[in-house]
Amino acid sequence: MKKALAFSFLTVLAALVLCLCLYPVPFDPVSSDYPSNPGSTGPYKNNELPTANHLLLDMGKGPEDVTIHPPQKQ
Numbered sequence: 001m002k003k004a005l006a007f008s009f010l011t012v013l014a015a016l017v018l019c020l021c022l023y024p025v026p027f028d029p030v031s032s033d034y035p036s037n038p039g040s041t042g043p044y045k046n047n048e049l050p051t052a053n054h055l056l057l058d059m060g061k062g063p064e065d066v067t068i069h070p071p072q073k074q
Helices: 002-022
Strands: none
Touching: none
């Protein structure tokens, strides 16, 4: 009984997915021209990043090794 019910459900689900995938869509794609990307210029230019202070350079191998909690006693 359970197998027949599961098979019926999967058959209906597969038919629904098939209908949704093959149903024609009434729109036509249109190409458009966008302006070129100016990059990091104007108000988006960031000159402060190269001069930023590097914190904790020699501590750990990555961000997962740095913690803000005090060391635990073992």
